[in-house]
Amino acid sequence: MLPGVEIEFQNGQLGTVLNRPDGTFGVLASAVAVGTTFLLEKDYEVKSMLDVAALGILPSVGNYRLYKFLQEFYNEVGSGTALWIMGFANSKKVSDFFTPDVTTQKTPAEKLLDAANGAISGLFVSFDPSVDYTPTIETAIDSDVLLALPKAQLLAESYTKTEYAPFFVYLEGYAFSGDKSTLIDLTTKTYNRVGVMIGDSQKRTGTVPSKGAAIGILAGRLAAKAVQVNPGRVRDGAIKSTTAFIVDVPVELYDVGSIHDKGFVTLRNHKRKSGYYFSDGPLACEPDDDYHYIPQRRVIDKAFRLAYDVLVEFTLDDIDVNPNGTIQALSATVIEQAVIAKIFSEMTVEGELSYDPSDTKDKGVICKVDLTQNVTSTSIIKIKQLQVRSKAYARFIEVPLGFVPITSNN
Structure with missing residues (x-):
């Protein structure tokens, strides 16, 4: 075994009662290649929509959802923040992004993590499959999301242990049926490095159909704030988007509390305040887990990185x-x-x-x-x-x- 530093996360310390460099993120996205400027399964680092334009990524067929993610991300965080991008063929499912290759035992997501040399502290997924993809609805969302959850958790845990570069993952609650009663309860799971968002800035049956979520807004809000800040903090102001929907229903007309209670990130409004806000920042685990909420996850991960940077000097x-x-x-x-x-x-x-x-x-x-x-x-x-x-x-x-x-x- 190589000499080094081993740090184990503690849990159960907070006694939760039921009742920057750290803002460098990556996005794994369904996409189509653009000439030689944007190739699939190749890493790209951008810092503004000007860089996105230079790659040739436009809101056209095949790259609409990726462009939407990027635009909403930079609307929230502003230009200058680094974001790593990797596109995948629209024949690949989200669970494929986190499935190890049988030969190399490396997941596609690791290519982006490795390219960033440990800088990525959060991964977000923007899924836009081919038109012939038919989601299998299980517990009110695409069953592939349920397959991706444990795989993303396993990757995050193993990468933290081997590369000393902890990160979290947010997935979309793809193809949410709108049936809150049959929606899976994520608060019964154990994935304290993975979260799921439901809710978009456009309708399901809009000009461009949307079965995903406004996850670019979530990424931008987190990247713009210090690690201890909750994405739903009201005094930070409303999100930049002036529209928010659950399927085709405006957020203010939907029972978003039912989605929130089942451990999903979603959008909401506050009485007598204009605009939309995040409900909270949960991850897919029990509420009494110390890392159930993204602020605690980001805080402990930053402390981990800093402690490692110091202790490795003593090796x-x-x-x-x-x-x-x-x-x-x-x-x-x-x-x-x-x-x-x-x-x-x-x-x-x-x-x-x-x-x-x-x-x-x-x-x-x-x-x-x-x-x-x-x-x-x-x-x-x-x-x-x-x-x-x-x-x-x-x-x-x-x-x-x-x-x-x-x-x-x-």
Whole structure:
């Protein structure tokens, strides 16, 4: 085994009650090639719609959905943000994007991840199959989405472990039938790196039929904000699109709460506020999973990346030890403080973690080296504690409203 760093995610720490570089994303999309400027299964990095135009991607047959994703992404985030693109033949299904090749054991999605050299922290899928594709509706959505969920989760987990480049995935709830009662309940699943969105900026039966979702808007909203920010945060304002539909029904006329309750990202409106907002940012897992919501997922993934960047510098370094082979306290402190300083400067100071600024010892992060580990005989330094303090989110606000009581003058 090569010398290196191994970091395991903890779960069950938040006690959830039921009642930038980190904004570099990638899109896997059904598409058609455009001459020599845009080839299928080849990686491209763009930073604006000007770059998209240079590739020859237009809102025409074959690339309409991809163009729509890109346009809505840059409408939300603005020019200058890097986005990686890879197009696939419209004969491929979403589950194919995450299915390993029998020879190489590499998934098509990994080609894009590898090309970005670990920079991608989120993958989004824009599906636009050939006209002869007939989705098999199972639990109110295309059954291929159900096949893609565990495959995307497996890839995200394995890539994090082997490449130290954690990421999440958002899929479309493709071909949602509109039947909320039979819709699959994602809150019973265990895919805490994969989410699904239902809801689009155009009608199902519009000029160009749409069975997908406005996932480019979600990607743009997440890319535009720091990792701890919920995509549905109201004070960030409405999404740029002035229309939002569930199948053919305007969002304000559909029971979007039923979609939200089943663990999907969707669109909503707020009374007496104009425009549309995201309902929340869930992933397809139980609500008491620490990483059920995308802000916590992004926060812990950023902390993972930063911790790895620091700790890998200590690989094969010579360490001072005690006579019994355990690491000396001073050497352990050097490691601990290096991790804390990195995360504090790049996350806590940026408002991405909670801490008490009046307490000089509180950095929003705790790092403790195991002083009992025999490093001499095992060649292993154990970090017995690495935790960051998440922000809380006001999903519900309770207000006791009443009249000021009248007091007696006597």
